[in-house]
Amino acid sequence: MLSIPLPFIVGLVIALTLYRNLKGVETPGSKRYFVVFLMAYAMQGAIIGLRFGYGVEWLHVVQPVTAALMPPLAYLAFRSLAATPVARPALHLVAPLLVLLAVALLPLLVDLLLMLEFICYGVLLFSLTLKGSNALAETSLQRMVPAMRAARLSAILLLFFGIFDAALAVVSLFYGNALVPLAVTAMNFTALFIVTLYYFVPDFFGREQAAPSGAAVAGTNAEDEALLARIEAALDSNDLYRQEDLSLAKLARRTGATAREVSAAINRATGLNVSQFVNNRRIREACRLLEETNQPLTALMFECGFGTKSNFNREFRRVTGKSPSEWRAQARLKN
Incomplete structure (x- = not known):
């Protein structure tokens, strides 16, 4: 045998x-x-x-x-x-x-x-x-x-x-x-x-790279602020932030800077790592869709650029302090 x-x-x-x-x-x-x-x-x-x-x-x-x-x-x-x-x-x-x-x-x-x-x-x-x-x-x-x-x-x-x-x-x-x-x-x-x-x-x-504490860290300068503005513009251009396969290298190429420069500028100017910074933009769009549409959470999640429900829920709670369903219910009560 x-x-x-x-x-x-x-x-x-x-x-x-x-x-x-x-x-x-x-x-x-x-x-x-x-x-x-x-x-x-x-x-x-x-x-x-x-x-x-x-x-x-x-x-x-x-x-x-x-x-x-x-x-x-x-x-x-x-x-x-x-x-x-x-x-x-x-x-x-x-x-x-x-x-x-x-x-x-x-x-x-x-x-x-x-x-x-x-x-x-x-x-x-x-x-x-x-x-x-x-x-x-x-x-x-x-x-x-x-x-x-x-x-x-x-x-x-x-x-x-x-x-x-x-x-x-x-x-x-x-x-x-x-x-x-x-x-x-x-x-x-x-x-x-x-x-x-x-x-x-x-x-x-290993775990996700920790972001610097605080809203921003010491060392922010005019160059960082200018690069951050370019990064934000690149994310919004053709809804780049919605792309599930968005990488630091792709964002850097769209911004016209190196990956190291993009990462360092985001860290210094916002106190966030790159993943958190991009997810903040995605969560802002998710909040808008939750308030203005009746889209199911799964469809909404994919539309905003998230690939998994666990990541979406975790990042949504990090940014808003609530789950997506809780946030939608509260937003509609206000209206």
């Missing part, structure tokens, strides 16, 4: 988790990287499962090469969401090519190269998530936090697999391959635990 090795399940779970949180992140430069990256995650689980679960030993030649493709794919996928394009992406083929050469010529170097690659790219990807909204400027404002969490999950997994690979090499050196299946099982259970943590404690992987 055939059994399904744990690595199959882990690879599939990780791939589906990342897909769920990257759904809707479809900028032209990132889509191909994300598709290949998710396929590589699932394929690597299948390769490990076939090798250690069914004894397909010839895959020991393929496994390091496919593993070496994952870190650069992960980095390029998330890096392509930044405000500036990736410079010379072909350079990221160097690490997989070095692993391929090591497999063919110097097998003793394979584990060392993989460990260094996974750890270096894990650090690189995690540091990318610390750069604020600019790091994911091409992502729609509503998907920015899930995308950032997915990036951090990927970075943590890269670091974990890199460190584990080094530990596994040491175990094999001193104790042979007898303990390898047990070690691989422990690795996969740990990976599942990390993904479980991701589901039940999402804030552990």
